[in-house]
Every structure is written in structure tokens, then in C-alpha cells.
Amino acid sequence: MATIYEVAERAGVSLSTVSRVLNGKSSVNQALKEKVEKAVKELNYRPNSVARSLANSRTDSIGVLVPELNAPFFGDLMQAVESTFRGADKHVIITVGKNCLATEKDAVEFLISRNCDALIMHAEALSDEYLLELNNNKLPIALVNRQVEGIEDACTVLNNEKGGYLATRHLLELGHKHIAYISGPTDKADAMARLEGHKRALNEAGIAVNSQLIYNGDYQEEGGKVGLLELLARDMPFSALVCANDWMASGAISCARDLGMSLPHDLSIVGFDDVVFAHHVFPRLTTVSNPVADMAETSAKYILNKVYGQKHNVNRLFEPTLVVRESTIKHD
Structure with a gap:
């Protein structure tokens, strides 16, 4: 497996330059950046995730809290969140709250202990006060299908x-x-x-x-x-x-x-x-x-913007539509 030293040698640059490129710093000359990216590709170099997290104080992992795993509704939510973050080279850690206050709190503490950069939650039992304190004093959160006064920007809701x-x-x-x-x-x-x-x-x-x-x-x-x-x-x-x-x-x-x-x-x-x-x-x-998948994707993009400095357009209020099939009929 290639090392960062070999990348620097192949690109003809310093270790610090390679590090800045790998961590997405904007202060690198474009020509040097292209040399590093070419060397990374040629050597099939994969950065050490632990080293990267120590360097930038981030783990590139996001905690996801859902009430349950066996419902299609929450499957759509998790799929949308995971695919959005994977496209941004981030990963998710999923845990279950079971609509129970104690279990939801335990799940949040577990995700915090895993050094997640942020949390995306479909939380039912946690109070607004707890969520505000969590967002303001511990780490950023995004809420799916819930509105909390004071952190409206972090909430995606359905009408x-x-x-x-x-x-x-x-x-x-x-x-x-x-x-x-x-x-x-x-x-x-x-x-x-x-x-x-x-x-x-x-x-x-x-x-x-x-x-x-x-x-x-x-x-x-x-x-x-x-x-x-x-x-x-x-x-x-x-x-x-x-x-x-x-x-x-x-x-x-x-x-x-x-x-x-x-x-x-x-x-x-x-x-x-x-x-x-x-x-x-x-x-x-x-x-x-x-449209829970769209709402979940929006929550993921909000975290990408807030935590990782990306610039995605986000829509926080979603409108439902009627889907007519065969279970309804005209009544005479």
C-alpha cells in the first residue's frame, strides 16, 4: 500500500503540500494540486482516516438516529442520507431510538462517543430543550420531519x-x-x-x-x-x-x-x-x-454546508401530493 511519502516523492512536492491537498485546503497552487492528485491516482493511495481526523479534528462520519429499522419509511430515509454522504466521501453510523426517551438519549450519547461530526435525527421522544442544548453545546444536528424553535435552519418538515x-x-x-x-x-x-x-x-x-x-x-x-x-x-x-x-x-x-x-x-x-x-x-x-428521501437528502446537504463548508441549495418545507390508485372509488 502506497504511503504519503511516496505520493510526495512521485509528485515532487513536500509532505505538507500533499497534506493540504488531501485535506481540501484552498491555499495550494493549482499546478501543485494537480500533480498531487495525479500521484494519488497513479499510486492508488488511500489516506489514513485516523490520521486525517487528527489533522483536521473531523472523522468524516455522521451519526444517524431513526426510530426503527424494519419500516420502509425509515429505510428510504437512511438510503438517501447514506448515498448523499457517500457521494461527498463521508460515512454514516446508524442507531435506533425506538421512540423511547431513554433509548434515544442513549443512542445520541453513543454517536457522540464515536466522534461523529454531526447528527441527523428523526427523533420522537427527545424534548426541544434537549435538542437545542445538543446543537448549541455539543455538535451540529439536523432534524427530519420536526420543527424546533430556535434551530429552524436545521429542520426539514412536511406540511x-x-x-x-x-x-x-x-x-x-x-x-x-x-x-x-x-x-x-x-x-x-x-x-x-x-x-x-x-x-x-x-x-x-x-x-x-x-x-x-x-x-x-x-x-x-x-x-x-x-x-x-x-x-x-x-x-x-x-x-x-x-x-x-x-x-x-x-x-x-x-x-x-x-x-x-x-x-x-x-x-x-x-x-x-x-x-x-x-x-x-x-x-x-x-x-x-x-417525500422523506428528499427531506433526508436536504438534511444531509445542510450538514455538508454547515460542517464541511459545501454550498448546496436546501429546501426546508416540503409539500405532500395525493397519489390516486385503486383503493378509492366514487360513492353514489
Whole structure:
């Protein structure tokens, strides 16, 4: 394996010049820089990552915190972050928070102990105060799908209220007047915003919000099954159902089919997120797109700008769109 000394000898420059080129310093003459880059390529030289981190006080690694690993939604997030950083010759360390305060804090401390240059987080349980203190006193952070006052530049968010509105308005436009709703957990801001959008669409249509047609779910597939059964048991007829994410929608579809319903003729169903399986369930799921991959890429670019001095354009507010498939039908 080639050494930095051999690179310097091949390029005919000093060790300090090679070091400055490898660490991206702008003070190097362009002609010398080209000589070093040519020597690096010819010798297939790979800089020692430990030595580089000692030289510039960085590890070129970024910590990523997600609630879980087995959901397609977070798979899209991690893929976007990893590919963006890999394209910039950076690497990620991934850990899981499980939507638990103690576990999320433990995960953050682990990432700090690995000397990460920054953190990208989809954090549910950590308080705003904790996140502010972390960003201001320990290391830079970027938040996906969360807004924290005081660090707005570090946050990428979806207009969740509009997403809930689009889902219910679609059903209203199809002629549905009795629309049930399975929400996400009541302690999650995105879930409550989606529910508010649902209520706004009903109010605009002159339909009173009926609490008996709302079930508080948990964003899990089983929650969709339990939610549909509970709503049916309340004996309040409905022809359509909005679920606050695709996992619960898939659970509701499975449950409805087990009950012998013909979908979408007996029940139209709308989800939220447009994860990969949304177009594989039967009937294919009408849903609201949640561009989490784009949001995650934006968070990664924010860190590249803030920590590594790059200059990427970033968009912090994302708008959802309705994706119409076969799980909804006109109601006569």
C-alpha cells in the first residue's frame, strides 16, 4: 500500500503540500494540486482516516438516529442520507431510538462517543430543550420531519396538515360523506397535524366532525386492524376510511378482506406516506406522498454546508401530493 511519502516523492512536492491537498485546503497552487492528485491516482493511495481526523479534528462520519429499522419509511430515509454522504466521501453510523426517551438519549450519547461530526435525527421522544442544548453545546444536528424553535435552519418538515386535508378532500370529491379516520399517536405532532387537515376538509364541506368516527391508532399495522374493528363496532356507518399512515392502511385493508368486504366497493381507503408496498397491496393504495428521501437528502446537504463548508441549495418545507390508485372509488 502506497504511503504519503511516496505520493510526495512521485509528485515532487513536500509532505505538507500533499497534506493540504488531501485535506481540501484552498491555499495550494493549482499546478501543485494537480500533480498531487495525479500521484494519488497513479499510486492508488488511500489516506489514513485516523490520521486525517487528527489533522483536521473531523472523522468524516455522521451519526444517524431513526426510530426503527424494519419500516420502509425509515429505510428510504437512511438510503438517501447514506448515498448523499457517500457521494461527498463521508460515512454514516446508524442507531435506533425506538421512540423511547431513554433509548434515544442513549443512542445520541453513543454517536457522540464515536466522534461523529454531526447528527441527523428523526427523533420522537427527545424534548426541544434537549435538542437545542445538543446543537448549541455539543455538535451540529439536523432534524427530519420536526420543527424546533430556535434551530429552524436545521429542520426539514412536511406540511402534514395539508396532507391530511388532501386525503379527506379526495374522498369528499368522490361523494363520500361518512368518512372514518384512524389517527397516529396523539403525542406526535405530525399525527395531530394530519388529523387537523382531515377536520378542515370536513368543515369546508359542511360536515360536522364526529368523534365516533375517529380512532387513535399507533402507526403500526396492527393498529389499522384494531382501529377498523373498533370503528365498525361503534355502529356508525361509514363508506370511506382515512389512515394516518400506510402501515395502518395496510392493516385495515387486511382486516376488511378478512371480514369479507369487497374493496373498494364496500369501503374506500386512503393511506399516508406512499411507502414502497403501497402499490403492491390489493387494491393498490391511494395515499398521500411523504417525500422523506428528499427531506433526508436536504438534511444531509445542510450538514455538508454547515460542517464541511459545501454550498448546496436546501429546501426546508416540503409539500405532500395525493397519489390516486385503486383503493378509492366514487360513492353514489
